[in-house]
Amino acid sequence: MFEGLRLQHWRTQVRADGIVVLTLDRADQNVNALSRGVLDELASLVERLAIEKPKGVVFISGKKAGFIPGADIKGFEAIHARGETFDWIRSGQLLFDRISKLPFPTVAAIHGHCMGGGTELSLACRYRVASNADNTRIGLPEVKLGIYPGWGGSVRALKLLGAPAAFDLMLTGRGLRASQARAIGLVDKVVEGALLEDAAIELAKKGIQRPLKQRLTAWATNTWLARQVLANMMVKQVSRKARKEHYPAPFAMIEAWRRNGVGNVGKALMAEAKAVSKLATGPTAMNLVRVFLLMERLKGLGGKDHGIQHVHVVGAGVMGGDIAAWAAFRGFNVTLQDREMKFIEPALKRADEFYAKKIKDEAKRAETRARLQADVDGAGVAKADLVIEAIYENAEAKHALFKKAEETLKPGAILATNTSSIALEILREGRTDAARFAGLHFFNPVAMMPLVEIVQHDGLDAETTRRLAAFCKAIDKLPVPVAGTPGFLVNRILAPYMQEAILLFKEGVPGAVIDKAALKFGMPMGPIELVDTVGLDVAASVGKIMAAFHGQPLPEGLTVEEGKRGKKDGQGLYKWENSKAVKPQVPADYKAPEDLEDRLILPLVNEAVSCLADGTVADADLLDAGVIFGTGFAPFRGGPIAHARAAGPAKLKATLEALAAKHGDRFKPRPGWDAL
Template identity: 60%
Template sequence: MIAGLDGLRFSHWQAEQRDDGIVVLTLDRADESVNTFSQDVVLELDALLERLSIDPPKGLILRSGKAKGFIAGADIHEFQELDAKGVIGDSIRRGQLAFQRLAELRCPTVAAIHGFCMGGGTEIALACRYRVASNDASTRIGLPEVKLGIYPGWGGSVRLPRLIGAPAAFDLMLTGRSFSAQAAKAVGLVDKVADPAQLLEAAVELVHKGAQRPFKQRFLAWITNTWPARQLLAPTMAKQVARKARKDHYPAPFTLIETWRRSGGGMQSLLAAERKSVVKLAGTPTARNLVRVYFLQERMKALGGKDSPETGSGKPLPGGIARVHVIGAGVMGGDIAAWSAYKGFQVTLQDREQPYIDKAMARAQELFAKKVKDETKRPEVAARLASDLNGDGIPEADLVVEAIIEQSEAKRDLYAAVEPRLKPDALLTTNTSAIPLTELREHIRRPAQFAGLHFVNPVPLMPLVEIIHHDGMAPQTQQRLAAFCNAIGKLPLPVAGTPGFLLNRLLFPYLLEAATAYSEGIPGAAIDRTAVKFGMPLGPVELLDVVGHDVAYSVLQELAPFLGLQAPPALATAPEPGKRGKKDGQGIYAWENGRPKKPEVPKDYRVPEDLEDRLILPLLNEGVAVLHEGVVADADLIDAGMIFGSGFAPFRGGPMQYIRSTGADAMLARLQALQAKYGDRFKPRPGWDSPALR
């Protein structure tokens, strides 16, 4: 029995004393597959460290008892519950006290990190004297709290800048990105990198011998945290953040910078300042909505099964899918093929002419060069994607994705030629943006295995995939496709096969109103600025150019009659050749090097006061109709779909949550005022009386 721990029983921590006097403390949270910090876990840790501080061992090593990783951070479910009870401050105080007790322990302490180490996991590692990380590809170390509308509150925002210097520390905390083990070693976040099998031995060596970081790292850590440096660096960092986020939308990064700039004194003073500002942030609508978005994401992941295995892992394949055949080598089809190959699937890519395939293959090489950092592994990834002019891969494919032009007849003709060549259990899917599946399933021999699989452009960046169903589709088809989406790192959203599905049905009234406002003489840049100020990732005029006027025109042929909308002049006819938008270098805007050249708005120009309502309320109105019609299961999935599919202001929690927070009755009155002024395109759709909006 370890001295000082006699009589104590722990549910989550196991303490083992080695013959050399080192105590190995293992976190293996009970009844959970992943280690997270609940209040019980923190309280046990504090009690254990209190006893160890009385008679310190020769050294202390912290490690995980879970094969999946180190520690994922705080228990977000419990965090939400504590916030609702108004006691989040007590939770943060307990975590700070326990981690500070670890930092003050009178013996060498080492965190032995493998797999993911996020949030509170990184913070407890920072409270140790040394850190060693496994060189496994799964090891990632980060502080992603900013994505939840807060920042590290268990001492991480205090310790990290002092360890690795302010520039590197704030790069990690302000972006929420993570480091590999080697990258963490390069900046001084970890002291040693070891093979997974040698991790414990490497930690023991650090206890016995310690580690001295290079003078340059130590000097940078000191100089960038002095008072003059903080006053100099903080405004620059705030300006950099302001280029990507508004302070009124996302206060956390600005509060983090300002708290660091003005806080001084000893550790207790710094921890108190951290705690005070994090508690205040946790109570903001932004933080509560971003926590809600986190749970929406987890819900969508669960639709594909808890642990969809990767191909080549030796485990059952996701949805029984190993080989994918994509027909249509345009931007969408080519990117779907490239992304699927990057994620481990064997992919064949077909089009009617070889030059189209060659162009897509070249673009795929650019993706692989960007995503696969290890050059020696790129040939293996590239080999998974094959050119297939004649469609020889069809008989071997488990999944066929059609991504040709948006014409029902052309798609049906293709299915008639492809379906007889499919394996009995193969799935046939369409990447159509808006065509109802009832139009496309005519003459399909196996409707149970036919579905829509609508990716969002650009495929490598956008996480959402709409799984479009129809009344003849088998439930297992949806399950298989959802598992495939999980396997390629996408979020599946089951949607009814009505025109426009969810994403385009809500987006196009918004885009149409923007085009209408533009035709009235409102400058495109002013329209875009209004939408971005609301919280959209880019303005609707720019988005039209990005989507492509040819695509927008095709989608409108399906949606305009269904929604009873009139196309504005800019979209009433097919675009002229060479003027389809960003891909041609010319749309509403001229484009250079992938960026729009927006004409300057005259300084004396005043944006109409109702422009924001004109843009946003049509989107919300259609969202209410979608909820009323049951196009998706519930209001939460509407929010999830629009956030992950269109970038709808995450800090607002999604369109349905925005209606709730603003007040459905107030929003309805504003919509009716627009109807009275501009006409029936603003007529309230059925469903505004739904209890889900209250």
């Protein structure tokens, strides 16, 4: 049947019962990302199948990791540079459309990850069967890249599932477990992994009828009237979470469906191709693809071999306790130390609550909890491959702790500090093995914040940095190596932004107005709310350190009143009730200062330029990645350096000079602007 075809990525099996099994096993990668080579071979196979007309076809993966994670994103920039975006999208569409029209049953056999283009291929098949393994996830996450499914996925998902389920899948970008996919009709059958291929072959032979309720829902929610009503509702919902000018993809997807529906598939596919190709070449998608590639770069910094089995954490406060709970959650044996058991108990209680939410299987939850042990005496130090100090910010106290730990620390073990602002040059003094002493700076809340700064000093061994990066990957965090100067990268860049917000507040600009300006720019949270969340005492401490580092006095007005440190006291710049900020109403006739956005954002960008110039990080990509994943800086802008380059370095430098003339020297352009 397939004589003469030269196949690198696909294996073919023609069974005696007339069923053809096509196994995708991409030759040059450990996952089945859809490259041009993979799709060209698939096109040849489909052409041959259309002629030979077997009894049925099963698509299955030869990779243990999963089915297909999506298109090969690394090729996007080259496709865009050649002006081939529309052709690339349209060719994928037409290939999957040919699969959907094959005159015999087609089945996708899904295990592990099935995302983006993988899910679109499965939707082009007549049936889908999925493994019930824990790691099976099926989704259409293209919206996270600033586009939406463009190989027929948006059209077929809506036609198959109906609008509510399909849009929930595509607008959130979340991956569904096999059982969840079965519940909405995305897959027809769920089986044990060992039975996957047999179940797919059985489906190809006998087929299956989808429940009547699913079919009626799919039809009813795609009628013209339903589209007009539901589209308006969804636009309102999306607008609460994203601005159209920042993230146009969700709005474009809803509008394409509202106008074209899915009744005429050919017309709907063309509308999809035009909209997605336009989005893919826009600044949001280009920046979000870059952010994705930066994330992949961070994941690959240390490789897999970290040599760490046991982690010992000293300091059971919110940060230390949560680091310990997270490391145990990710499979490490962890001992947690503090002065008395009463200080450790709240951390263990928080861990229990976290595990109850995250781990549904009671046996697995008990296993995870058993990996986290209280250790008042610090016996775990001698067994640990990694010791993390997470006590309060005081250099003398930290030195004393390190000296005590070094008495029993085993050879080859790494000693790390979670300090958020103290220079590593100070903390590494007196260490018995400075080559294996580093900063490992987590962010709060540990479970949610993806970034960890690996803080370096000139006596640190490169192998220690690599092992720590590999450890970060093992606990599902993104590592960024940074210099050990005060504030490191993230806090150093955030400090002037938060200070300027407080000064604006003290000048009488309402907090809600300041926060709204930041949100309009694309920040995830307003700076006044952020200062209160972090704590005014913490913000003032970091601000003092940074002011000394820059050799300038802290701006006047940055004072902290007792009992008014922010969210933790229930009162700060805002009043807090039930963990939510109560923002006073802004008078209707209030006019915000014209330079409000510049005063907020440019100090942050100015500090980022300075960090790049003085080598706080190795390059602009790492800096942008660190600031995006550490602060939530508007991802669609690509990071502060990407934003500075897009806005025009000369223009922004001139604006800073004008702000300095009007408001003071804190706005003076730092070194590095001319190099941009």
